[in-house]
Amino acid sequence: MMIIRKLFKFEGAHIVRNCTSQRCRENIHGHSYQVEVFITSDRLDNGYMVMDFCRLEQVKEFIESFDHSYALWNEEPEAFKTFIHTYNRRVVEIPVSPSAEGFALLFHYVIDRILQHTEKINGEGHIRLHSVRVHETATGYAEAFREDLDLVRFHLSDIHFSEGIRSEWKDATWWNRLLQ
Numbered sequence: 001m002m003i004i005r006k007l008f009k010f011e012g013a014h015i016v017r018n019c020t021s022q023r024c025r026e027n028i029h030g031h032s033y034q035v036e037v038f039i040t041s042d043r044l045d046n047g048y049m050v051m052d053f054c055r056l057e058q059v060k061e062f063i064e065s066f067d068h069s070y071a072l073w074n075e076e077p078e079a080f081k082t083f084i085h086t087y088n089r090r091v092v093e094i095p096v097s098p099s100a101e102g103f104a105l106l107f108h109y110v111i112d113r114i115l116q117h118t119e120k121i122n123g124e125g126h127i128r129l130h131s132v133r134v135h136e137t138a139t140g141y142a143e144a145f146r147e148d149l150d151l152v153r154f155h156l157s158d159i160h161f162s163e164g165i166r167s168e169w170k171d172a173t174w175w176n177r178l179l180q
């Protein structure tokens with residue numbers, strides 16, 4: 001089985017509540033994230049590729065939505081949510097705590113949907129998301145596989161992008177199309 005891998009990057013801010021490290025759970029801080037997306041297929045397209053990377057435009061837009069954004073866990077207290085939204089234009093509300101593991105699961109879920117919605121235009125086979133790795137630092141990563149989604153329960157509609165993010169999307173309707 002051939003696997004292709006595409007690397008994406010974003011600079012993001014968060015707090016990881018309830019984690020062991022006191023610094024991480026009590027302070028807003030940031031990371032230079034690297035996201036590796038692994039894709040497989042049962043056959044090659046007309047260009048002898050699993051999938052041309054140029055077809056991952058929507059995946060890029062999705063991950064870039066987290067760039068210079070605050071990743072806000074939707075279980076934070078209302079006062080904190082209000083504070084974040086009041087003083088930040090770019091905020092993504094997410095249904096998982098923004099740990100590397102949480103991001104890997106969330107990204108797997110959404111990117112899988114995006115790939116399902118990606119039209120086959122060049123003889124591509126059955127394109128499948130294999131896994132998503134999220135590197136929070138240069139030395140560690142979390143990798144989510146399909147079966148790991150059993151660890152969480154959420155829907156696309158639990159993810160909310162602030163107006164500051166949505167207004168910068170090249171295609172303003174992509175998220176709504178995915179929600180349908």
Ligand SMILES: [Zn+2]
Nearest residue numbers: 016024029031
């Ligand atoms: Zn952190």
